[in-house]
Amino acid sequence: MSPSFVSIAWAGRPVRIEHAFVGVDDARAPLVVFLHEGLGSLAMWKDFPQQLCAAAGLRGLVYSRPGYGRSTPRAPEERWLQDFMHRQAFEVLPALLQALHITQPYALFGHSDGGSISLLHAARFGAQVSRAIVLAPHILVEDLSVASIEQARSAYEQGGLKSGLAKYHDDPDSAFWGWNGIWLDPAFRAWDIQAEIGSIRCPLLAVQGLDDVYGTLEQIRGIQRRVPHTRLLELAQCGHSPHRDQPAALIEAAKAFFSTPGSHGDTP
Template identity: 70%
Template sequence: MSVQHVSLAWNGRPVEIEIAWILPELSTAPVMVFLHEGLGSVAMWKDFPQRLCQALGWRGLVYSRPGYGRSTPRPVSETWGPDFMHRQARELLPALLQALGLSGPEAPPLWLFGHSDGGSITLLHASGASPSLSGAIVLAPHILVEDISVRSIEVARQAYESGPLRAGLARYHDDPDSAFWGWNRIWLDPAFRDWNITAELAHIHCPVLAVQGLDDEYGTLEQIRGIARQAPQTQLLELPGCGHSPHRDQPEALIAAVQAFVKQQPLRPA
């Protein structure tokens, strides 16, 4: 992947968004946009986006949200509110897609592929998207806050403060404190315990593949089964021997499932 930067305005200031194109020579192919987890970045996807796009014969776009990877770090004084994923889905992502020519009637077929917080952002974008979105694939998304999520995020805080997590994240983020504390503090904020996007899922009209590992340490199967109740066009994939990151724990099974799923769908939404 060749890393570049795109300039946008965000939170009243200019930011540089790290992006990487996959198979850019496939100029007329559908595009899969990858949205990373709460501590993720372009580099933390490793080779999975490349493998998936090669299997599909599609282009791919991977990007790091502000505060992550090689994008502009979060200012120390900036704290996130309970609407932080809504803002990413309905403000930042549309601005990025527009800047890259991936929105509007002349744009190629567009799919979103989101993991964890990126999966929630994907669902929120799809719930308010125009009919141009062809489909969405979400891995271990959050649609509500569960006790298991909070417990695991508390463990992550301990690992960051006194364990090896900070050093590990420093390999992937210019400012690991920006990435970690932006995510960790809002998830552990008592005001976030009531965050719930279940009702908004009924407004999703595109095809959805929702994937979760049976050993996910950050959420129960209610996180994806709740999507299917609200958006009945959703297909579920529940993977044994798999934790919170299906693309790392079960990449072959996931790629095969995505290939089968997208073949069932029209190239463009009706």
């Protein structure tokens, strides 16, 4: 993907957002917005968005959130708070869509933190969101998640994680410490969005790998209890990143999901 840049006003300053359009080269085509994981970026998706969009006949918008990829880094003194995913869902994504002059209905495809942001956005902006797919989303904080994020901190400080992330982020410290710091803040253990997602009305597909070390099946099953029309996809031999571990199965499921009635803002 060859990125472009657009500026939005956020957190009291101009913020540059790295983004790219993939798939069908037609502004009238059904649009899906990809939201990356807590350490992800536009580049870390690699060619998966293009593959999915080509298979399903979609136009995709892929972007790096502030603090990630080649977007404006997090300021050294900036500390993310418990509402950091809410702010991405309610402030950053709408500002980006406005800056890109996107007024049509759009679908969401979010991974991990990006999945949680997608759920929050779909709950508030239901008139614009045609449907959503969430991979390994978080709706509450589990002990398993915290333990794995603690291990990630050790890998960043003592192992090769920092050099690995430097391939995908202009400022890997911005990306890592923004995410790691808030997730390991004791106050964040109370973070829970279950009540908020109950207002989601669009078609929803929630995907979880059975070998995910960052979350259990309770995450997606909890979504289905709050949003009963949610479809679940539980993948064997799959960890935290279904688009890397089981891309073919995921693309087939997504293609079928996008082709059912109700897709892209159509009437079910």
